Amino acid sequence: MGLYLAVALASVRxxxxxxxxxxxxxxxxxxxxxxxxxxxxxxxxxNPEIGGYDVVAAVTxxxxxxxxxxxxxxxxxxxxxxxxxxxxxxxALDLYRPADFQGWLLATDLGRAVPDFCYxxxxxxLAGALVFDLRLxxxxxxxLVLPVTAALAVVVSFALRYLVMLAxxxxxxxxxxxxxxxxxxxxxxxxxxxxxLFPACLRPIAELSPWAATIQxxxxxxxxxxHGLALLAALAGQAIWALALLGIxxxxxxxxxxxxxxxxx
Amino acid sequence: xxxxxxxxxxxxxxxxxxxxxQHTSSYAGFSLPEVMFLYGTSGxxxxxxNAFVGTVDQLGRHIRAGTFDAIMLRPVPALVQVAADQFxxxxxxxxxxxxxxxxxxxxxxxxxxxxxxxxxxxxxxxSGVFIFAAVWVLGATxxxxxxxxxxxxxxxxxxxxxxxQYPLSILGKEAIRxxxxxxxxxxxxxxxxxxxxxxxxxxxxxxxxxxxxxxxALLLCLVAAVVWRAGVRHYRSTGS
Numbered sequence: 234m235g236l237y238l239a240v241a242l243a244s245v246r247x248x249x250x251x252x253x254x255x256x257x258x259x260x261x262x263x264x265x266x267x268x269x270x271x272x273x274x275x276x277x278x279x280n281p282e283i284g285g286y287d288v289v290a291a292v293t294x295x296x297x298x299x300x301x302x303x304x305x306x307x308x309x310x311x312x313x314x315x316x317x318x319x320x321x322x323x324x325a326l327d328l329y330r331p332a333d334f335q336g337w338l339l340a341t342d343l344g345r346a347v348p349d350f351c352y353x354x355x356x357x358x359l360a361g362a363l364v365f366d367l368r369l370x371x372x373x374x375x376x377l378v379l380p381v382t383a384a385l386a387v388v389v390s391f392a393l394r395y396l397v398m399l400a401x402x403x404x405x406x407x408x409x410x411x412x413x414x415x416x417x418x419x420x421x422x423x424x425x426x427x428x429x430l431f432p433a434c435l436r437p438i439a440e441l442s443p444w445a446a447t448i449q450x451x452x453x454x455x456x457x458x459x460h461g462l463a464l465l466a467a468l469a470g471q472a473i474w475a476l477a478l479l480g481i482x483x484x485x486x487x488x489x490x491x492x493x494x495x496x497x498x
Numbered sequence: 499x500x501x502x503x504x505x506x507x508x509x510x511x512x513x514x515x516x517x518x519x520q521h522t523s524s525y526a527g528f529s530l531p532e533v534m535f536l537y538g539t540s541g542x543x544x545x546x547x548n549a550f551v552g553t554v555d556q557l558g559r560h561i562r563a564g565t566f567d568a569i570m571l572r573p574v575p576a577l578v579q580v581a582a583d584q585f586x587x588x589x590x591x592x593x594x595x596x597x598x599x600x601x602x603x604x605x606x607x608x609x610x611x612x613x614x615x616x617x618x619x620x621x622x623x624x625s626g627v628f629i630f631a632a633v634w635v636l637g638a639t640x641x642x643x644x645x646x647x648x649x650x651x652x653x654x655x656x657x658x659x660x661x662x663q664y665p666l667s668i669l670g671k672e673a674i675r676x677x678x679x680x681x682x683x684x685x686x687x688x689x690x691x692x693x694x695x696x697x698x699x700x701x702x703x704x705x706x707x708x709x710x711x712x713x714x715a716l717l718l719c720l721v722a723a724v725v726w727r728a729g730v731r732h733y734r735s736t737g738s
Contacts, residue, residue, distance in 0.1 A: 257650035264653035268661045268669075272518075275668035279522040416510055426514045430521065 236332055237340040244344025255352035258303055262353060263360045266299035270365060273427075284429030290456050291427065293368045296361030297452040298424045303353025304346040304383065305390035305447045307418050310411025311397035312338065319402050328490065335395065335482055342391040343384075350383070370457055378464065382451040385471035389446045392478030393418070399482065399489045422448035443478060446471040509595040512537060515663070526665045531606040532695050533664065538600025539619075539687040540662035543626025545593035548655075551581045551631045552589060554638035555655070558648050561641065567735050576730055577635065607695075615694045618709070622690035625711035629686050632715070632722040633658060639722075642729040658683045667700045674701055685714040 248255075270292045277288040286294065302308070315338065318324045328334060361367055370376055394414070401410040419425050421444035428439045428449045439445060450467050453459060459467045515537060519530045528536075557580055560566040569579045609615065637651030658681070666674050666688045678684040678701065692699050693708040 253644065254649060257644075257648070260650045261653040261657065264657045265660065267673075268657060268664075271668045271670075271673075272664055275526045275664075276518055276521060278526075279524070283521055416508065420510045420513070425511060426517055430517050432517065432520055 237336055240332075240337055240340040241344035244341045245347045248345045249348040252352065255303070255348065256356070259353045259356040262299040262302055262357045266296050266357050266361055267364070269299070270295045270361065276430075284427070285458070286427065286429055289366050289368050292361065292365045293456060294423070294427050294452050296357050296365075296367065297455055298422070298427075298448050299361075300354035300357040301383075301386065301448055301451065302424065303349040304387055305422075306342075306345070306349075306394065307390070307422070307424065307447075308415055309394060310413075310415040310418075311394050311401050311407065312342075313407070313411070315398050316401055316407040316411075320407075334490075335479065335486060338395065339388070339391055339479075342394075343387060346387045368456055370455060372457070375454070375457060378454060378468070379451075382454045382468060382471060385468065385475055386447045386451045388475040389443055389471060389478065390418075392475055392482055393443055393447075395482045396478065396485070399485050402489055403492065418444050418447070421445065423452065424448055441470075443474040446474045508592045509599075511663075512595070512599050526668045527697065528665045528695075529608070531603050531608070532691075532697075534599050534603035535607060535695070536665065536687055536691055537663040538596055538603050539623055539626060539691065540659055541596025542593060542600055543623050543686055544630050544659040545590060545596055546627045547630035547634060548592065549585075549587075549589040551634045553583050553585070554580050554634055555641075555648050555651060556580065556583060557638045558641040561733070564735065566733065570730075570733075577726055580638070609695060618690050618694055622687055622711055625690075625715040626686040628715035628719050629682065629711075630655070630658065632718040633681065633683070635722040635726055639725050639729040642733055654681065658686070662686050662688060665697075671700060678703075682714050682718060685711040 273291045273295055274288060277283065277286075277291055281287060283291075315324065315327075318327060327337070330337065358367070370379070397410055397414040401407040404410055421428075421439050421442045423439075423445065428436060428445060431439050440449065450471055454464065454467060512534075515530075515533055518525060519533075523529070525533060554577070557566070560569065560580065560583075566576075569576050572579065604619075633654050634651075637654050640651065641648065661669075661677070662683055666677060666684055669677070674684065678689075689708045690711050691697070693705075699708070
């Protein structure tokens with residue numbers, strides 16, 4: 234455990250260095266946040282309540298989702314750093330380490346997410362709050378739940394990107410697999426358009442998908458749409474996806490591993 | 499297989515528009531075919547510009563890695579080399595999808611097609627290509643000053659594509675003014691579309707402005723060329 238903590242802390246330090254790049258990303262998130270907010274406001278002008286959201290909830294959702302783009306690293310698709318190491322053969326080194334491969338990467342990714350929460354989540358929310366009326370959690374207990382749901386969102390997103398990385402390694406097509414994964418994630422997480430707007434046939438599927446656990450569920454928790462048992466169930470849903478996807482990743486790692494060793498030689 | 503699945507999947511953001519129209523039949527005064535027309539024209543222009551100059555946003559990487567020095571030594575314009583770097587026909591996948599949306603929009607639009615309106619469609623698409631390309635180059639040039647700005651310029655390029663998919667009237671008037679006079683993305687498709695669709699202009703600008711896209715494209719390309727040259731002149735190697 235101490236090892237993984239050290240890996241995570243080293244990752245925090247490493248990623249905290251790239252401030253200019255992070256703020257550049259936050260700037261893009263803010264601009265997209267404003268455009269998406271106006272897209273949603275125009276729709277809510279035709280109807281004051283859609284899918285259980287009023288316009289304040291919709292705009293808050295919009296800036297929350299933009300703020301989470303950094304921590305859950307949607308636009309990475311997979312794990313680009315690992316793909317680069319597969320290409321160069323350095324992956325052999327990673328596989329020889331006396332540490333669990335998936336655990337090492339998870340620790341690295343959690344460490345990466347911490348500075349991203351500071352640099353890329355807070356600025357979009359602040360910028361949105363300056364211009365629009367946003368809905369903040371009103372109970373102190375809810376503020377305590379936020380770090381939990383946010384951390385689970387990062388773990389689910391990592392587990393998904395880990396699977397994408399495995400698929401990319403098997404298919405020798407990192408860019409293709411990653412871009413498909415990114416677009417699926419943008420659509421089914423609610424970033425492109427809140428899942429609450431989805432038509433009845435698509436909405437339950439999207440809301441139960443692992444991508445919903447990375448944006449839609451944490452955002453709904455922030456908006457105070459879950460209380461008591463429903464709140465626990467929402468968190469449990471995120472945890473189940475996290476464990477299930479990490480488990481699948483573990484099982485598949487062994488199979489991909491044999492192939493990768495051949496490649497690295 | 500993957501290319502086909504990508505083709506299908508790049509169309510997923512068009513579904514967002516369909517979802518919006520599930521909840522309303524008129525969006526900011528525009529019908530579904532009208533918004534699809536905006537989406538299609540913006541998408542086609544963007545895809546062509548992206549295919550030809552999209553990789554200029556890798557300029558920062560070239561500068562950091564020192565490969566821009568090698569580029570400067572070759573007897574081919576630096577801009578052409580940076581733009582041609584890692585050219586991939588995959589970048590045209592978006593073009594097919596946007597063209598399909600545009601085709602459906604043109605087939606279903608309720609427009610009185612006069613000769614000038616028909617002629618304006620290709621003109622606006624070509625102008626849009628050059629405006630997007632100029633914005634891309636201008637954004638990339640900024641990386642001569644700040645090497646890590648690659649993601650920030652996504653706001654202008656991808657953000658420009660995104661915002662022009664929708665009627666600009668959903669934005670506040672200040673934002674529309676900024677997109678008309680500061681970063682003239684409004685001329686990619688919004689201004690000519692107002693003319694073709696016979697829609698009111700929220701800014702009440704004189705009618706000829708709606709036809710000014712080619713002029714704006716030309717001016718913006720000139721600005722981009724001058725700025726790019728200045729950027730190259732002031733480039734200093736990382737020297738390692």
